[in-house]
Amino acid sequence: MPARANNLPGQMLRRRPVIGAPVAHGASDHLRRSLGTFQLTMFGVGATVGTGIFIVLQQAVPKAGPAVLVSFVVAGIAAGMSAICYAEMAAAVPVSGSTYSYAYTTMGEFVAMGVAGCLLLEYGVSTSATAVGWSGYLNQLLQNLFDWRLPHALSAAPWGENPGVINLPATVLILMCALLLIRGASESATVNTVMVILKLCVLGMFVAVAFTAFTTDHFAGFWDKGFTGITAAASTIFFTFIGLDAVSTAGDEVKDPQKTMPRAILGALAVVTSVYILVAFAGLGTQSADEFGSDAQSEAGLSVMLTNILHGQTWASTILAVGAVISIFSVTLVVMYGQTRILFAMGRDGLLPAMFAKVNPRTMTPVNNTVVVGAITGALAGLVPLDYLWDLVSIGTLIAFIVVSVGVIILRVRQPDLPRAFKVPGYPVTPVLSVAACLFVLYGLPNITWLWFGLWVGVVLTFYLLWSRHHSALNDGGDGYIPGPAAGVDDAMTTPGPEDTR
Template identity: 65%
Template structure:
């Protein structure tokens, strides 16, 4: 049983995945992949997570962004090494399978499915808020609460219909093909960065240092709590690594895209947060819908900048939903190919070369979440899944450096082993700020996935076929398990 649970999938077998299952088409370059990372992060946090994070820490939320960015940055460097060494679909799930064993990989898969599924739903809920704001400003129509709020929201409704429509549109685009999705995402990200640049410029014209005077009203604990919520917005770095099998020259492209995306994201987040907090007292952020648009309207005294920002948010948050849905479908694809899920999840449409079945399943599940669950119940669950995945990646770097030093790596973590150790410690600090309720839901979900693995996954694992797949370059028998 122990041998079965902790058997590892050979790295060379992963890299030659085409010989052992369906293959995806390599069409994505460095710039488009960087835009994937930026598209999945900028927007998720800045456009609506401030209303969740600022009430926990006050103006010191700026420090919370830096703390979360530090933890994400250290993990991103670790991702860059593993992505260049194991350029396949599946992200942290695949890395854990190679370094830590099958049961650990399934535990990580639970984190990733939670991370991507819940974040997609949360982003769709935020998109609904900005769509309402845009429609109200442009045509004077505001959707009733019954069609724009979940049943358990502060303003109870029947379902969040705009969120469901957004998810359906993203699913249709993903079914058409990865290159088409990447091209659309790139355009949306450029629009997003332009709109946020406008917010920064206008926001700094109303800079009031008095709004920052009570800088940390809830002390260090408030900074940690806000950092845990904010971490919800850094999953784009992980989304880059899910594209391993659809990237041209992955050993060079993936590390570059991860690092470029990280630098862009942290810079934009800090500048926008500073401009917002200096322009509006922190007490006004709580419960504020489409907050950035409202701040601009107050500064200018006219609805036009708020309308422009709301339009930019409607367009650009679409890209967040698109990329997070993309990431989840590719993780399910890798799991299906490994036998951890039914084989339907590994099927690829012969024309579009995309996993259509996965996309439909993800769209249905996420649409139900987005339609019925409020935003504030979703954000922290995303953070916990992301942080656990980041910890596993950091440990994976250390383990594979020791067990497989021979693997070709297009990028190596600088400052090894200090950097991955600091990454683990930073993520543990952010995890400590999450509530016990979040932990309880996370552990329940983890138990469900591991139960599925024990009763189904381990019996259908690809590694059961004739015992094991042998890695011809493995230096020891242990590495070939």
């Protein structure tokens, strides 16, 4: 156990031990390990294959033309380098908390709190904004099936260009996800797995129908947009891979995490990249690149393409709309899960009140923080238009990717003999290239986004200076130690810690 640091610099720089980390007074020490490799892989796919693939072609093809296929490969490689770094960190530090826990272990408490701010912003805004998107797709599906829509007053926030009273479907979606998460991680994972399989089948249907109208003529002028177009499209596509971070939030609920988490991260990356490229290839073979991005395809591009292929028949586009509704549901569920587990890790470490790390003894889930997350994100989704905040999600995610890549290097230097079931191939070139790719994408974000991001992180770090550093579990050893990753699935025993000398 590291000695207590009494001065501010010492507190800011102290690091969480990889093994034997203390538990804050009054917090639960662990969650139930119930998730296997397949379920965790589906978490990654569920959080990543969302609305992005349903609309990204309409945004990316006009920039790169048919060479958007190369853009998908470039984006997949860039995201893949970050995913590989995640895989090593997840194997070396197999606990909940994602990048927050990795930063705490490698860079110290102050940086970890800043990273936590990035993650909470990323996950919170993403949950709310995704739920708002689900509301729109649900209304469109109701229109297709029953020629009926929810009243505008119940499907729009009270602020915005066309105000309503409340976005009720968005709020209800978050409530349903919260109830699932309270019921249990295994149950949530099962529901997510079913939804992921369904949406992959729907995308498979799109590919099958699209190939009936496939022609290689649409790939003429493959390189006309040049390298600049390819990189611009790759930046757009990169953001559709950000859900891979969600896998690393499940460290405390995974069986054999040192092996399971790297497999799940890399498996999810392989599935997502393959699906994206296959859908893009089928779509490009169906219509010319010039038709992408038109007003008629701006919001429901794949559905419009299916209707055109089938000469006005709408059955396939309706099935695709069902797939979009299912897709967004699973994204919201997994992203909300990730945020609750980050809050659990912070509460267990003492950087947030212990109530965030209280676990229900029957379901072994952090009920308190799930209720808090559900209430806040539900209110945001129902009452606030969030479309303009998507760039904040991008900043938070990219900084998390950078921190993980740098953390790999730091941990290799500081603890070279630490057991690692997976190691980054091509080290140290791979993590360096990962950082460079993320910095390149960050460079293109607008200044106003950086301003809002800086204000939010400033608030979080002020909270750390005023409260968190005084309540950190590293101050006095807490109530015990976090059980190692080999702890049994139903083991509720806390590893004995040192005597409380308060």
